Amino acid sequence: MSEHIGGTDQASTAKADYERLRTGHLSAVHAALEDHTARLDWTREQIEHYRDQRLRALLTYAQQRSPFHAARTRGLDLSTATTADLARLPVMTKQDAQEQWDAIVTVPGLDRDQAERTLAEQTWFSYTPGGQQIFSSGGSTGVRGVYVWDWDLFVSLACLAWRTQAREERRAGGQRPALLAVLEAGEPPHASTPLFDVPSTAGMDTVVIPAGEPFDDVLEAVAAARPTHLVGYATVIGRLARAASTGALDIKPVRVSTNSEPLFDEDRKAIAEAWNVPVHNLWGSTEIGVQAVGCGHGEGLHVCEDEVVLERVDEHGTPVAPDEPAARTLATGLANHTFPFIRYDLGDEVTTLPGNCPCGSRFARLADIAGRRDDDFHYPACTVPASVFRHVLGTDPHIAEYQVHQTPAGAEILAVGSPDATALTDSVEAALRRHGLPDPRVSIRTVDHLARHEATGKLRRFIALH
Ligand SMILES: [Zn+2]
Structure with a gap:
């Protein structure tokens, strides 16, 4: 004790x-x-x-x-x-x-x-x-991957992530008091929470709501917080917008920032329908940090060319x-x-x-980053983006490499390394359940190596059922 x-x-x-x-x-x-x-x-x-x-x-x-x-x-x-x-x-x-x-x-x-x-x-x-x-x-x-961000790099990246919104807030005369709900990983080792849990105006507070929690819990926490601003995973914010449209969530954000996942058309449309507010979509990576950010006016995203x-x-x-x-x-x-x-x-x-x-x-501007939609797994009940698996499997230090095969009710995962299969199965099943897959079945098999494509040497990491 x-x-x-x-x-x-x-x-x-x-x-x-x-x-x-x-x-x-x-x-x-x-x-x-x-x-x-x-x-x-x-x-x-x-x-x-x-x-x-x-x-x-x-x-x-x-x-x-x-x-x-x-x-x-x-x-x-x-x-x-x-x-x-x-x-x-x-x-x-x-x-x-x-x-x-x-x-x-x-x-x-x-x-x-x-x-x-x-x-x-x-x-x-x-x-x-x-x-x-x-x-x-x-x-x-x-x-x-393991990455190091020094003091100055974090300052630059946080500015790149927030300067567009900061300027728009200033032009709009600011909104006091403001509350930013941060729907990111919420815990180490992901960089998303430190990077996005940043107020962009003087009168703004923030609240971190871990986006990986069961969706009903996320919904409840967002409803209780009554945020004026949202930032987070594109699919989670899309889902919140759909909940708002059906009356399951009563909030009126004035600005929305999305990141970490491609912003799919259906989520962009859901956000527009629910709140009709500027959306700042961000394209980044843990390696580079922030590559491009949408201004909320024109199409696409502006490259952070500086x-x-x-x-x-x-x-x-x-x-x-x-x-x-x-x-x-x-x-x-x-x-x-x-x-x-x-x-x-x-x-x-x-x-x-x-x-x-x-x-x-x-x-300069880029078109919206579409992501590789062929990596998505389509189930009768829902679509699960590949990032859901990457989020769990890609940060386990005991997994050197993996491949995910879609099955009718979930997935079979081949892993090189020595993962704790029981704990990992639970984590992946929980993640699938949160994305709307009822009663997911996941199995994990440890293997010596994974077969790569003969010509390109590339590994197909996600293999969908067709
Ligand atoms: Zn612009």
């Missing part, structure tokens, strides 16, 4: 320590938000000049401090490099990033083992002695013209000096939108 109380005390001390430092971190975000908001009005020349200088800074730092990047950037004149020169560097894959972690990270004393220890030992979100945060995610490919370089490339990594189809999207995160991602393969496909946005911003 005393041991249990001791453990709880330790956990609450850890939480209090985290909250104290985070208060300071949020002050840094609010200070930087002024600069970031002003950038939204930049001309093309300002955007490009700033971006090229930042790129040179990143490449130089990475070359000096990261053995991995030193080898890859050799021969490039960094004093005159521009985004066009990126095409001369090799593509960085998720496998590179996870297998060569210690050669990529630029902080003395921080390595993969240390990062794994932090993830295993922390009882709540935490900061390392160097002010970094360690996150893990299943990401778009579903392979588990902090991220995106390249649409063909199968060989060669950039293609805006009107040509691309095989993949590479991202270079300009604010990440601790663990540089340079020409990183995001795995998503994006389409450039021509012309200027009605909002007046000169930041």
Whole structure:
């Protein structure tokens, strides 16, 4: 008993320590938000000049401090490099990033083992002695990744995630008091809660409602909170909007921000029908952070070109013209000096939108990220997006790799590694139930390896029933 109380005390001390430092971190975000908001009005020349200088800074730092990047950037004149020169560097894959972690990270004393220890030992979100945060995610490919965000990177990413809304709130004269309901993972190791639990105006409070709880509990918590603003997983907010339309939820948000999952048409329509408010859809990743954000005026999303370089490339990594189809999207995160991602393969496909946005911003635009709908599992009762499985399976440190086969009543999962099959089965079944699948049946089988596609070497991670 005393041991249990001791453990709880330790956990609450850890939480209090985290909250104290985070208060300071949020002050840094609010200070930087002024600069970031002003950038939204930049001309093309300002955007490009700033971006090229930042790129040179990143490449130089990475070359000096990261053995991995030193080898890859050799021969490039960094004093005159521009985004066009990126095409001369090799593509960085998720496998590179996870297998060569210690050669990529630029902080003395921080390595993969240390990062794994932090993830295993922390009882709540935490900061390392160097002010970094360690996150893990299943990401778009579903392979588990471990990531480090330093103090400055978090400040930049939080600004990218919130500056558009902050500007709109200011233009609208603000709304006091305001309450933001944060419908994200709600717990470590996912980065979503720290990133989105951020007030975008002075009079705003926030409440975190873990989106992974049973939907009826989420609904009840949102109803009780009576938020004026919502941010969260696109499918969860879509479901709340449908509940509002049927009278099961009585709230009147004035602004909605969606992330972490593709925003499907049916969810966008449900949000419009229920509340008719601006929607800021965000496309991001734990690796890069925030890649593009919707302004709530024009179509699509604005690329955060001041902090991220995106390249649409063909199968060989060669950039293609805006009107040509691309095989993949590479991202270079300009604010990440601790663990540089340079020409990183995001795995998503994006389409450039021509012309200027009605909002007046000169930041380039992408069409809404559709996601890979062929990865969705359609059951008679509901559709389950692949992210539901990735969320559970992709963050389990005991799973090296997995493949999910849809079955009529649930899924059969093949896992490489040594997961706790009982606990994992329960977690996946609970997640499916929350998404509306009644009485889900899940089985987990441990295997030595998974068969990859013979020609491409790619693993089909989700195999739907047809
Ligand atoms: Zn716009």
